Amino acid sequence: MLLNLCLLLTCTFLLSLSYREWPVRRAWVPHLGRVLFAAVTALLLVWHSAPLGDLKVDLRFVPVVLVTLRYGVGAGALVAAGPVMWRLLDSEVGGLVALANAVSVLALAGALRARLSLHELQWRHWPLLLVPYLGVGLAVFVVPGARPLAPWLYVGMLALQGVATLAVLGVLQARLQLLHLTFEARQQSRRDELTGLGNRQAFDEHLARLEAGHQLVLMDVDQFRLVNDLHGSAVGDRALQYVAQVLRDEVPLGAYRLSGEEFGLLLEQGSETQARAVVERVQARLSEPGEVPWANLSVSAGLATRLPREQPGELRHRADEALYLAKANGRNRLVLSPNVPREPVPAGATVTEIRPRHSLWQAQRITVNLMTQRRPLTDADWLEVLRSAVDTLDEVEAASLNIREGNRFRMCAVVGYDPDLLGLEFSEQAQLRWYGGPLAEWLRGRPRVANMTDMQRAWVDEDDVLGEEGGMVLRRAGHRDRLRTNLCVPVVLDGEVVAHLNLDSHSRDEAFTPGVLQDAQLFAQQIAALLQLQDRWRELDQLSHLHSDLSRAGDEQLGAHLAETAHDLLRTTYTLLLRYDPYADALVPAAEAGVFLNPLEVPPTLQRGEGLSWRALTTGAVIRVDDILSARGAFRPKTSHPERRALMVVPLLSRTGEPLGALCLLRDEHRPFRAPDEALAQMLAGVGARVMEGRAHVTDLEATLDAALNMLGVALEARDFETQGHTQRVQDLARRVGEALHLPAEQLTALRRGAALHDIGKLCIPDTVLLKPGALTPEEREVVERHAPLGAALVARIPFLDPEAQQVVRHHHERWDGRGYPDGLAGTQTPLLARVFALCDVYDALTSERPYKRAMSHAAALDVLREGRGTQFDPDLLDVFCRVVTPRAPVGN
Numbered sequence: 001m002l003l004n005l006c007l008l009l010t011c012t013f014l015l016s017l018s019y020r021e022w023p024v025r026r027a028w029v030p031h032l033g034r035v036l037f038a039a040v041t042a043l044l045l046v047w048h049s050a051p052l053g054d055l056k057v058d059l060r061f062v063p064v065v066l067v068t069l070r071y072g073v074g075a076g077a078l079v080a081a082g083p084v085m086w087r088l089l090d091s092e093v094g095g096l097v098a099l100a101n102a103v104s105v106l107a108l109a110g111a112l113r114a115r116l117s118l119h120e121l122q123w124r125h126w127p128l129l130l131v132p133y134l135g136v137g138l139a140v141f142v143v144p145g146a147r148p149l150a151p152w153l154y155v156g157m158l159a160l161q162g163v164a165t166l167a168v169l170g171v172l173q174a175r176l177q178l179l180h181l182t183f184e185a186r187q188q189s190r191r192d193e194l195t196g197l198g199n200r201q202a203f204d205e206h207l208a209r210l211e212a213g214h215q216l217v218l219m220d221v222d223q224f225r226l227v228n229d230l231h232g233s234a235v236g237d238r239a240l241q242y243v244a245q246v247l248r249d250e251v252p253l254g255a256y257r258l259s260g261e262e263f264g265l266l267l268e269q270g271s272e273t274q275a276r277a278v279v280e281r282v283q284a285r286l287s288e289p290g291e292v293p294w295a296n297l298s299v300s301a302g303l304a305t306r307l308p309r310e311q312p313g314e315l316r317h318r319a320d321e322a323l324y325l326a327k328a329n330g331r332n333r334l335v336l337s338p339n340v341p342r343e344p345v346p347a348g349a350t351v352t353e354i355r356p357r358h359s360l361w362q363a364q365r366i367t368v369n370l371m372t373q374r375r376p377l378t379d380a381d382w383l384e385v386l387r388s389a390v391d392t393l394d395e396v397e398a399a400s401l402n403i404r405e406g407n408r409f410r411m412c413a414v415v416g417y418d419p420d421l422l423g424l425e426f427s428e429q430a431q432l433r434w435y436g437g438p439l440a441e442w443l444r445g446r447p448r449v450a451n452m453t454d455m456q457r458a459w460v461d462e463d464d465v466l467g468e469e470g471g472m473v474l475r476r477a478g479h480r481d482r483l484r485t486n487l488c489v490p491v492v493l494d495g496e497v498v499a500h501l502n503l504d505s506h507s508r509d510e511a512f513t514p515g516v517l518q519d520a521q522l523f524a525q526q527i528a529a530l531l532q533l534q535d536r537w538r539e540l541d542q543l544s545h546l547h548s549d550l551s552r553a554g555d556e557q558l559g560a561h562l563a564e565t566a567h568d569l570l571r572t573t574y575t576l577l578l579r580y581d582p583y584a585d586a587l588v589p590a591a592e593a594g595v596f597l598n599p600l601e602v603p604p605t606l607q608r609g610e611g612l613s614w615r616a617l618t619t620g621a622v623i624r625v626d627d628i629l630s631a632r633g634a635f636r637p638k639t640s641h642p643e644r645r646a647l648m649v650v651p652l653l654s655r656t657g658e659p660l661g662a663l664c665l666l667r668d669e670h671r672p673f674r675a676p677d678e679a680l681a682q683m684l685a686g687v688g689a690r691v692m693e694g695r696a697h698v699t700d701l702e703a704t705l706d707a708a709l710n711m712l713g714v715a716l717e718a719r720d721f722e723t724q725g726h727t728q729r730v731q732d733l734a735r736r737v738g739e740a741l742h743l744p745a746e747q748l749t750a751l752r753r754g755a756a757l758h759d760i761g762k763l764c765i766p767d768t769v770l771l772k773p774g775a776l777t778p779e780e781r782e783v784v785e786r787h788a789p790l791g792a793a794l795v796a797r798i799p800f801l802d803p804e805a806q807q808v809v810r811h812h813h814e815r816w817d818g819r820g821y822p823d824g825l826a827g828t829q830t831p832l833l834a835r836v837f838a839l840c841d842v843y844d845a846l847t848s849e850r851p852y853k854r855a856m857s858h859a860a861a862l863d864v865l866r867e868g869r870g871t872q873f874d875p876d877l878l879d880v881f882c883r884v885v886t887p888r889a890p891v892g893n
Contacts (some may be wrong), residue, residue, distance in 0.1 A: 003048055004058050004162055011041040012168045022183035024176070025828075035071060038063040039079045046083045056087070057157060059164050061105045065132045066168060068109035069118055076106050104135025110265035118169070126166065127205055133161040192257040194237055203256040203264050207316065212308045214268045215275040215732035218319045219282075219301045222331040231293045239294035246285050260369055263299075270334060272305055279303065287332060298332035305337070313391060338344050339769035358446035370530060377534050379422070382413040385530070386501075389523045390415045393503060395511040396480075397489075402426060402500040403531070406568055409500060416504070417478035431500055434458045435488055443670060445492035445524060447517045451509060455486055485511040489524045491531070496571070496671050498531050499524075552592075559591035562663075562688045569684065570677055572665045576603050578613055579661040587613055587662060594666075613662040616651040622682060623649045626672040648673040650681045652689040660689050726844055731755045733840040733885065740884045741836070747804060751833045754808025758837060761791025761809070785821045788813055812838050817871045828874075835874045839865065839881045842872075858887035859876040 049058030068076030109132040190202035228236040247255035254266040269275040286297040302322025318337040326333040395416040398416025402409040491499035496726030505511035574594035578587035589603035625631040625647040650663040727806040792810035811834035818826030846861040
């Protein structure tokens with residue numbers, strides 16, 4: 001029966017795969033196919049049935065019951081006919097029993113079908129599923145040999161049939177639920193969350209299917225920003241929901257929210273007159289007076305009828321143009337695309353089609369919308385801007401956008417090309433070579449149009465820039481075989497090229513009229529505005545994290561982090577951080593960042609009064625130099641980078657005006673530093689100076705703390721008659737072992753301080769016990785062993801002492817085998833630093849002379865330590881210790 005059940009569930013799963021979409025379509029062909037599949041399943045179940053005398057026990061009636069409940073008695077009889085015929089041919093008695101069971105099942109299931117629907121099946125209905133099987137299995141009461149067990153067999157068969165039915169329904173329900181959830185997710189991805197209308201994705205899909213003669217209407221709420229400014233965004237959202245409700249009332253299946261306050265309608269009206277009436281009804285309802293803020297709204301609309309063989313983009317452009325004219329000529333207007341007036345043509349000029357300047361307005365709306373969102377821009381945002389350029393500008397069929405990030409340009413958006421291009425990086429020299437024009441024109445952002453010959457010259461050296469793999473990606477994913485004309489527009493901000501906008505034609509060798517060049521520059525200006533805002537967000541974000549990052553950094557990391565941040569934010573080619581060394585009274589190199597750093601070119605050390613760095617520290621002012629070759633005392637880079645000639649020096653001063661260091665920032669000659677760069681550099685320097693000043697104060701405090709702890713260790717040596725220098729020696733040993741284990745600086749400090757204080761608990765041990773010359777009694781030994789927990793309690797009161805140093809004090813007498821004190825820890829239960837120090841402490845005790853023993857040799861001491869391998873000491877740490885420790889001369893008192 002287990003095989004029968006598995007076979008039934010397998011067939012059910014295969015049957016469930018015939019449901020491929022939601023909602024399930026009511027078509028007779030798939031329904032007939034499912035009935036026939038159920039009939040085959042019933043035959044397979046009979047084939048693998050379990051014999052019981054002349055009877056056979058199986059689950060053949062489960063498909064019969066479910067088909068009867070779903071499709072009726074006729075379909076159920078078709079499924080039951082096969083197994084009945086099989087049993088009649090196999091056994092006359094078995095056939096008659098099978099026929100009786102089939103009639104019983106069909107009759108009971110047919111009667112139940114009027115009261116039970118599989119579509120609305122609930123938990124309380126499930127016991128009813130046993131009713132069709134009540135007549136199945138009654139034959140066991142008359143089969144010889146089965147009558148003693150007949151009641152149990154009957155109940156078992158009834159329960160098994162019920163469980164199998166529920167399992168089959170569960171498999172089918174799971175499949176249908178998956179289809180339903182998939183359908184809901186797909187619908188949700190095409191629905192605007194705020195208004196419940198279709199979103200831009202749904203609009204694009206349905207626009208592509210709009211038939212010729214049907215209408216597209218683009219609508220925009222007039223002066224919607226005033227609603228938000230006067231009443232707040234919550235009221236603005238309520239107004240948008242009200243507009244959506246009006247549109248849904250008028251056009252139940254053809255209304256969409258495209259972006260912000262822009263909506264679209266797809267109308268299947270017989271004429272433009274009827275479509276116009278729909279729009280006018282919408283305008284009339286929205287303009288109805290009222291006291292709520294979303295009353296008395298007005299919308300401008302543009303209407304276009306799809307022409308035969310017209311592409312969706314062309315239709316949208318015409319509706320955009322009509323909407324633009326409606327907005328430009330007043331509120332609450334409707335303009336039809338065929339009625340768009342032409343601009344007057346000057347005498348003698350060639351008559352040309354009007355370029356779709358309405359799309360430039362739409363692109364400006366996209367830019368303004370991104371600027372008001374107050375967040376860093378993503379690649380998806382740049383893709384939206386780039387797609388609007390492709391949709392707007394004539395003859396543009398593909399495009400790419402490269403954004404400067406530091407000193408590299410990253411391809412962040414492509415239209416018409418493979419996404420494999422995304423992420424490719426180009427140097428500034430590579431972008432200038434691709435531009436192909438003079439440097440001065442590049443820095444002014446002058447557009448450049450290149451044909452195939454011009455582009456091939458720029459492609460020659462690209463592998464040197466991208467490498468073999470990057471060049472291969474650019475050739476393959478960039479579709480060079482299709483490229484005919486390229487329009488490159490450098491995006492300039494504060495005299496620096498911050499992006500490259502590339503617009504391509506794949507069909508014309510001479511594309512891009514002067515009007516297209518002019519409009520492309522408008523897009524470049526919008527990109528520049530977005531990048532300027534992006535830079536401000538990036539600066540604020542990095543400045544907000546800089547202080548916390550510097551506060552957590554070590555001394556070496558502090559300088560490197562400050563230099564890297566300055567290099568990134570100010571887009572330098574080279575950044576040098578000089579720190580003031582009070583002992584040498586000079587500025588010494590602390591960190592550098594930039595491109596093409598040469599480790600052989602060591603930055604200079606500046607004695608007091610040398611160079612512009614000291615001048616900046618003396619005056620307390622930032623110094624900017626456009627050309628270091630014309631400035632006396634300026635820091636000059638090595639001859640390997642002669643183009644680094646623009647310099648800015650930023651002083652780092654303490655609150656009392658004492659020198660802390662200086663930031664030296666270099667750029668190429670054509671990118672001099674300006675006032676905004678100076679302001680940003682001063683903010684960076686202010687954060688860096690405060691952290692450096694605080695770090696210097698903390699360093700002094702730590703040095704004072706270490707000196708005090710070492711004094712305590714020396715005092716303990718005197719009281720306990722320890723070998724002179726024991727504290728310093730175990731500290732040095734512990735440091736060497738810790739460095740061999742590559743412990744971080746925090747753990748090395750904790751190990752050093754724990755070593756200095758390891759026996760501080762002996763201050764609490766009476767002199768009569770601590771200084772007893774002879775052997776200790778068990779009671780006295782117990783008193784001495786209390787020095788470890790007593791010492792841990794004492795050091796716990798020392799502020800700023802790391803908890804791991806306290807662990808050294810408490811656990812340095814623990815053993816690997818767990819027989820140590822005070823806690824009897826075994827193996828790695830003992831903290832790592834305590835295990836390390838235990839080796840150092842025992843080794844120094846063995847190699848030092850005491851009043852009661854002579855000093856051991858280095859080799860003898862190591863032999864003793866090795867005897868404790870795996871019992872007293874950690875085996876792995878013992879191996880490291882033996883490699884690190886070196887012989888020393890025996891030290892006496």
